[in-house]
Amino acid sequence: MVNIKDVRISNSELKQSQSASGLVAVFVGATNGIGMGTLKQFTKLANAPKVYVVGRSRKASTLLLNELEASNPQATVVFFETEVSLMKNVDQICDEIKVKEKKLDILFLSCGYLTWDGRTETIEGIDIPHALRYYTRLRFTYNLLPLLTASPSPRVISILAGGREAEIDLTDLEVRNNFSGIKAMKNGTTQTTLAFEELVKSYPSITFIHKYPGFVDTGVVDRLMGTTKGIYALPATAFRWLLLPIINLFATSVDEAGERGLFLATSARYPSAKPKAEGGLWVPVPKGVDVATSAVEGVYRVGADDATVKDTPALIAYRKENAGKTVWENTLAVWERALGRSG
Ligand SMILES: NC(=O)c1ccc[n+]([C@@H]2O[C@H](COP(=O)([O-])OP(=O)(O)OC[C@H]3O[C@@H](n4cnc5c(N)ncnc54)[C@H](OP(=O)(O)O)[C@@H]3O)[C@@H](O)[C@H]2O)c1
Structure with missing residues (x-):
């Protein structure tokens, strides 16, 4: 477990960490919730950061953008308005970022929503929530690999359900048969970990x-x-009206989730499989806190307290049968089909 006190100590040292000046970060799904909490912390506490915020509505984000700018006059905040459940739009935004930047240090992914609805396809033929939790997030990651690998210590963070990988139908990763929201969530969770473990083989400098x-x-x-x-x-x-307010009393606040998001994004506790430089840009691990370890170096599945979690039996079995390759090949095929449809 990483104590919130240690998280705060680490975050408070980010500004002093001169080597971390000018960090470039892209946030997708940060106009609300955990992403927003992290975005606020990062913008306020980083040293002259460049922050790209990808969201659905610039108008709805006006207050947030004003708050970000006021929190750190040295920060540069750029908002891209688009609907990221479409891969075509993801590509367009990534192309714009690639023109503007030479490196990317942090990619923070938290877009998504819960729904009771059945499969609801975009014009590209992907279920919308499934796109947001997996295909969109991985498309940002894939497109931005050239910038990520140009960073001294790049990081990709997906807020979803690490540690809850389960048995899924590898022949139906998009959940076209007998769709249910739970099934799609399980798929997205398991696909995320397997895709990260596949990507780290070729991109070991990325955490x-x-x-x-x-x-x-x-x-x-x-x-x-x-x-x-x-x-x-x-x-x-x-x-x-009756139960949720009580349950929420025991929930983590957005602010605290944001503090933890910043810690994940900037602490040396989570080294890549092949760091480019000792410690990289990141804030040294607080006294008494261990450097995290993982069965697959450079890929960390963490729980609410930012401790790494045990491998699930399904994940262990999938690693043995090289299911990451199947997931990744399918992901590439789904993107190709989707982009073919959107012209
Ligand atoms: N909160 C929890 O207790 C919890 C627990 C376990 C897992 N998670 C997972 O963690 C992730 C983040 O959760 P959260 O609670 O922070 O979510 P949230 O508060 O609902 O924020 C989600 C973000 O995704 C964006 N989004 C929603 N629908 C979109 C769409 N159709 N197209 C583009 N963007 C869209 C939202 O944008 P707008 O501002 O435009 O709506 C917002 O920025 C989710 O995947 C969630 O399932 C959350």
Whole structure:
């Protein structure tokens, strides 16, 4: 477990860390929730950072953008307005970033939403929530690899459900048969870890982190309950008004989740498989905190307290059968098909 006190000590040292001046970060899904908490912490505490925020609505993000700029006059904040469930849009944004930047230090991925709906495809033929939790996030990662590998110590962080990898149907990774939201979440979780473990083989200078954040009071459950229809609408409303406020008392706040997000993004606790330079740009590990280890070097699956979690039996079996290759080949094929459709 990493104590929140140690997280705060580490974060408070980021500004003094001159070598970490001018960090470049891309945030996808940071207009709310855990991403937003991390974005605020990073912008405020980093030394003259360049921050790209990819979101759906510049107008809805006005207050946030003003707050970011006010929190650090040395920060440069750039907002890209687009719908990232479409791979075509992801490519367009990545192309723009690649024109503007020579390196990327942090890619922070947390876009997504919960829904009771069945499979809901984009015009590119991918289920929207499944795109946001997996295909979109990995597309950003894949497209930005040239910038990431140009950083002295690059990091990719996906906030989803690291540690909850489970048995999935490797022949139906997009969940086209007998779709359910739970099944799609399981797929996205397992695919993320396997894809990171596949990518690290070719890109060992990058640290990949897949985090399960625990229950964070971001409003995500309230929004899900708010969309409940039919006979479940009444119990869902009762849950929202009566139980959720009590449950939220035990949830992690967005601010604390953001502090932990910044720690994951900037602490030397999570070294890559092949660091370019000793310690890289990152903040030294606080006294009494260990450097994290993992069965697959450079890929960390962490829980709410930022400790690495045990390998699940499914993950161990998938590593043995080289399922990462299957997942990655399928991912490339899904992108190709999707981009073919959107022209
Ligand atoms: N919060 C938790 O307790 C918890 C627990 C376990 C796992 N997780 C996972 O962690 C991730 C982040 O969770 P969170 O609670 O921080 O989520 P959140 O507060 O709902 O924020 C999600 C972000 O994704 C964006 N987004 C939603 N729908 C989108 C769409 N159709 N197209 C583009 N962007 C979209 C939102 O943008 P807008 O601002 O435009 O809506 C927002 O920036 C999610 O994958 C979630 O499943 C969360």
